[in-house]
Amino acid sequence: MSIAQGTGAEQRITDDRDVSVGAFTGSEERYFSHAFEHIQRGDLPRWHLNLPALLVPWFWAAFRGVWLMFWIALAVDVIAVTCLMQVVKFAPLLAEAEANPAENTVLIERYSRWIATYGTAGAIIFVAGRLWLASSANRWYYAQYTRWRIRPEVSSGTSTRRVVLAALIMALVVPLTTYRATQQRLDERACLKQIRSVEELGKMLAASGAADAAALRAGLAAQAETLAGERAAIDALAERTQAQKARRAAIRKELRGVNRDIRTIDEVAGISLKDRFDCWFIDDFPTLARIEPPADVIYRRVPDEAAIAAGDTGATMVLREVKPPVEGRVVNIFTYSAESIDISINYLRASFAGIFDAMTHVLRQSLILVETAFMQTPWPVIAFLFIALSWAYTGPGTTLFVASSLGFLAVFELWQVAMQTMALVVVATGLCVIIGLPVGIWMAKNKWARWITEPILDVMQTIPSLSYLVPAVAFFGISQPPAVIATVVFAMPPMIKLTALGILQVPETTKEAAMAFGASERQLLTKVELPMAVPSIMAGLNQTIMLALSMATISAFIGAEGLGAIVTAALGDAQAGKGLLAGIAIALVAMMIDRILKGIRASFSRI
Numbered sequence: 001m002s003i004a005q006g007t008g009a010e011q012r013i014t015d016d017r018d019v020s021v022g023a024f025t026g027s028e029e030r031y032f033s034h035a036f037e038h039i040q041r042g043d044l045p046r047w048h049l050n051l052p053a054l055l056v057p058w059f060w061a062a063f064r065g066v067w068l069m070f071w072i073a074l075a076v077d078v079i080a081v082t083c084l085m086q087v088v089k090f091a092p093l094l095a096e097a098e099a100n101p102a103e104n105t106v107l108i109e110r111y112s113r114w115i116a117t118y119g120t121a122g123a124i125i126f127v128a129g130r131l132w133l134a135s136s137a138n139r140w141y142y143a144q145y146t147r148w149r150i151r152p153e154v155s156s157g158t159s160t161r162r163v164v165l166a167a168l169i170m171a172l173v174v175p176l177t178t179y180r181a182t183q184q185r186l187d188e189r190a191c192l193k194q195i196r197s198v199e200e201l202g203k204m205l206a207a208s209g210a211a212d213a214a215a216l217r218a219g220l221a222a223q224a225e226t227l228a229g230e231r232a233a234i235d236a237l238a239e240r241t242q243a244q245k246a247r248r249a250a251i252r253k254e255l256r257g258v259n260r261d262i263r264t265i266d267e268v269a270g271i272s273l274k275d276r277f278d279c280w281f282i283d284d285f286p287t288l289a290r291i292e293p294p295a296d297v298i299y300r301r302v303p304d305e306a307a308i309a310a311g312d313t314g315a316t317m318v319l320r321e322v323k324p325p326v327e328g329r330v331v332n333i334f335t336y337s338a339e340s341i342d343i344s345i346n347y348l349r350a351s352f353a354g355i356f357d358a359m360t361h362v363l364r365q366s367l368i369l370v371e372t373a374f375m376q377t378p379w380p381v382i383a384f385l386f387i388a389l390s391w392a393y394t395g396p397g398t399t400l401f402v403a404s405s406l407g408f409l410a411v412f413e414l415w416q417v418a419m420q421t422m423a424l425v426v427v428a429t430g431l432c433v434i435i436g437l438p439v440g441i442w443m444a445k446n447k448w449a450r451w452i453t454e455p456i457l458d459v460m461q462t463i464p465s466l467s468y469l470v471p472a473v474a475f476f477g478i479s480q481p482p483a484v485i486a487t488v489v490f491a492m493p494p495m496i497k498l499t500a501l502g503i504l505q506v507p508e509t510t511k512e513a514a515m516a517f518g519a520s521e522r523q524l525l526t527k528v529e530l531p532m533a534v535p536s537i538m539a540g541l542n543q544t545i546m547l548a549l550s551m552a553t554i555s556a557f558i559g560a561e562g563l564g565a566i567v568t569a570a571l572g573d574a575q576a577g578k579g580l581l582a583g584i585a586i587a588l589v590a591m592m593i594d595r596i597l598k599g600i601r602a603s604f605s606r607i
Contacts, residue, residue, distance in 0.1 A: 020149060021033045021036060021145070023156070023157075024145050024148050024149075024156045024157070025064075025145075025156075025157070025158075026156070026157035026158045027158055032138070032141070035048075035138045035142070036138075036142050036145065039138065039139060039142045040142075044138070044139070046135055047135065048135065048138070049131070049134040049135055050134050050135075050137040050138050051134070053069075053133055053134045053137035054130055054131070054133070054134035057069065057070075057073035057077075057130065057133045057134070057137070058070050058073045058074050058077070058166055058170060059163055059166060059167075060137065061073060061137075061166075062162045062163050062165065062166030063158050063159065063160075063162060063163050064141060064144075064155075064158065065144070065155025065156065065157075065159065065162060066137070066140050066141055066144055066155075067155070068140065069133065069136075069137060069140050070166060072133070073129075073133050074169070074170065074173065074174075076125060076126075076129035076130075076133070077126065077129070077174075078173065078174060078177055078178075079125055080122045080123075080125040080126035080129060081122070081126075081174070081177075081178055081181070082122075082177060082178070082181040083118045083119070083121045083122030083125060084118070084119065084122035084123070084126075085178055085181035085182045086114065086115070086118035086119075086122075086181060087115050087118055087119045087122075088182050089181065089182045089183070089184070090111045090114050090115050090118075091115060093107075093111055094108065094111040094112060094115065097111060144156075176281060176282070179282070180282050183278065183282060186278060186279075186282065186283045190275075190279070190283075191278075191279035191283050191284070191286075191287075192287075193267075194271055194275065194276075194279055195279075195287055195290065197264050197267045197268050197271070198268055198271075199290060199330060200261075200264045201213060201264060201265060201268045203328070204216060204261055204264070204265075213265050213268065213269065216265060217262060217265045217266075220258050220261055220262050220265070221262065223258055224255060224258045224259060224262065227251050227254055227255045227258065228255065230247075230251055231248060231251045231252065231255070234247065234248045234251075235248070287332050289332065289333055290330040290331070290332060291330060291331065291332075291333070291336055292325055292329070292330055292331075293325045293326075293329060293330075293331045293335065293336055293339055294325070294336065294339055294340050294343060295322050295323065295324055295325055296322070296323040296324075296325065297320065297321070297322050297323075297343045297346070297347075298320075298321040298322075298323075298346065299318050299319070299320055299321075299346045299347045299349070299350035299351070300318070300319045300321065300350060301316045301317075301318060301319075301350050301353055302316065302317060302318075302319045303315065303316055303317075304316055304317040316353075318347075318350045318351050345471075345474045345475065348475070349474075349475060356475055356476060359476075359481070359485075360476055360477075360479075360481040360482075363427070363480070363481035363484050363485070364479075364480060364481050366427050366484075367423060367424065367427055367480050367481070367484065370423040370426050370427055371419070371420060371423040373423075374419035374420075374422055374423050374426075375416055375419050375420070375423075379410070379415055382419075383403075383406050386402055386406060386592065386596070387399060387402055387403055387406075389596050389600075390402040390592075390595070390596055390599070392599075393596060393599030393600045393602070393603055394595055394596065394598075394599035398595045398596075398599065401591070401592075401595065402592050402595070402596070405588035405589070405591070405592050406592075408584070408585065408588055409585055409588070409589075412581055412585070414563065414566075414581075414582070414585045417561075417562055417563055417565075417566065417582075417585075418562070418563055418585060418589055420561045420562040420563075421549070421552055421553075421561075421562030421563045421564065421586070421589065422589070423562075424480070424483065424484060424487065424548075424552045424555070424560060424561075424562060425487075425545060425548045425549050425552050427484055428484050428487040428488050428491060428548045428551075428552070429491070429541070429544055429545050429548050431484070431488045432488055432491050432492045432495045432544045432548070433495060433541065433544075435488070435492060436492050436495030436496045436499065436540070436544070437495065437499055437537070439453070439496045439499075440495065440496045440497070440498070440499025440500040440503070440537075440540075441499065441500070441503065441525070441530075443496065443499075443500035444499070444500040444501075444503035444504050444529075445503075450500065453496070454497075457493040457496060457497055460489065460490070460492070460493050461493045465490055465550070465551055465554050466554060466557075468486040468489055468490050468551070469482075469486050469554070469555065469557060469558050472485050472486040472489075472558065473558050478558050478559045479558075479559045480559060480560055480561065482555075482558055482559075483552070483555030483556075483558055483559065483560035486551060486555055486558070487548050487551040487552055487555060488548075490547055490548075490551045491544045491545075491547035491548040491551060492544065494540045494543035494544050494547065495537075495540045495541065495543075495544045496540075497540065498536045498537060498539050498540030498543070499533065499536070499537050499540055501536055502532070502533025502534070502535070502536025502537050502540075503525075503529045503530070503533045505533070505536065506528065506529050506532045506533060510528060510532070511524060511528060511529070514527070514528045535601055538597065538600060538601035539601060541597065542593075542594060542597040542598065542601065545593055545594075545597065546590060546593075546594060549586070549589065549590050549593070550590075552564060553567060553586055556568040563582050563585050563586045563589075564586070566578060566579070566582035567579050567582045567583055567586070570582065
């Protein structure tokens with residue numbers, strides 16, 4: 001009886017599963033029920049192939065809603081077709097080279113090798129990819145089926161709309177990719193020359209009032225013929241007056257201009273539809289806008305004579321000099337924006353030079369003080385402080401590593417140079433803490449500030465480090481202070497983000513308890529939130545110091561001293577040994593600071 005009951009229960013489960021398979025597949029229920037049964041038992045052979053997935057894997061996958069398989073199948077076939085198209089591209093070149101085998105031995109060997117390699121690779125990728133897709137299709141479909149049974153929003157059934165969408169995707173991707181694979185690399189200046197020729201023709205048509213290019217060319221040809229005849233008449237004279245010589249020179253100049261315009265018209269006429277298509281869809285993104293550049297504006301700081309006469313010896317004024325753009329010159333949006341930014345920076349430097357000079361002076365004096373503290377302090381004292389901190393907050397192994405790293409700096413005579421790098425890092429880190437800590441608190445307390453500041457910080461962390469050197473040099477020149485500014489901007493985001501994160505992670509129950517005991521907002525921040533956020537703030541400080549150290553190395557390109565200057569000089573002189581030793585020193589300094597700060601952060605976490 002129990003056996004019969006068990007058999008009946010199993011039959012009901014099978015019936016339920018069969019019904020769900022039919023509702024999921026929408027068609028071919030019998031085939032997929034059988035396949036899913038074997039997949040569930042784990043005995044479906046790897047050589048079992050889904051025939052539609054073998055012949056048209058992209059359409060089958062889209063029809064069934066298996067979009068992962070669609071994209072994989074599309075990628076495999078595109079790669080295979082691209083390889084096979086290389087045979088189409090190089091076969092004519094091989095035939096051309098074989099026409100003169102004595103002079104093209106290298107080319108014949110190269111083209112033959114490429115044709116064989118790409119042809120074989122394309123065939124293997126196509127055949128192997130199709131077999132793999134056909135053998136995996138039912139398994140992927142079964143995985144989608146199991147997800148559908150849990151989440152009904154998963155794609156199920158069949159849909160012609162999905163097939164149409166797949167066809168549109170393939171129509172966009174496959175023809176362009178295949179065509180590009182058959183073409184030689186475009187000349188880098190061909191498209192720009194094409195654009196400029198069309199622009200010049202448009203200007204000539206507008207200036208001449210001609211109906212079309214053919215009429216304009218006919219007029220220019222007639223003009224060239226007239227000028228040539230006039231020049232020939234002057235050349236035929238046995239003796240020429242000064243006026244005739246001047247006229248002949250003018251004719252030559254005018255004739256060169258006319259011939260140049262005729263060549264421009266011929267170049268535009270020679271632009272084929274294929275050339276236009278290649279420049280629009282195969283080459284770089286087409287230049288959609290060509291505009292006149294901004295005027296060349298120069299701002300200069302000059303003495304204000306009237307103010308000086310009145311007693312203000314330090315008075316200056318900003319002189320604005322404007323030069324109109326070159327006639328006929330047009331630029332793309334990138335060039336226009338870059339020139340506009342240069343003009344704006346020039347204006348700011350001239351108008352607020354006092355502020356920039358004051359900032360430079362403060363940073364320079366701070367660096368001098370910190371460098372003096374590091375470099376004038378006896379090395380045993382600094383070494384003792386590093387080892388003592390390591391012993392107090394880390395284990396014996398880290399202490400031994402710190403001592404060994406300091407020994408490396410001393411033995412290789414890099415101590416003073418390392419102290420210069422440390423000075424720059426200390427000044428930059430101090431500014432990051434002074435600025436980043438309040439901004440992080442503000443972000444944690446104000447959701448609008450967080451909404452505004454977070455994207456800015458994300459951009460700051462995404463921009464390559466070398467990019468920060470450009471505005472620093474533009475405003476402050478080449479020296480140590482702009483290196484500090486670039487380092488601060490690059491290294492500040494972790495300090496701000498982790499400070500805000502630490503405060504936001506303070507439990508609400510803890511803050512409610514503090515408020516219940518009568519704590520004010522200031523007391524809540526200073527007595528509860530900041531102490532509990534110290535581990536996160538210390539992590540931000542750690543990351544800031546690491547970033548500051550890496551940026552201090554790169555800042556050697558704009559005049560920063562220290563270990564980075566050795567690396568930069570070694571890079572310029574191809575001195576691998578010197579650069580490697582300086583790089584090891586930078587890594588050791590970073591690791592020492594990182595290990596000590598981790599120990600300090602761990603001690604705060606245990607409080």
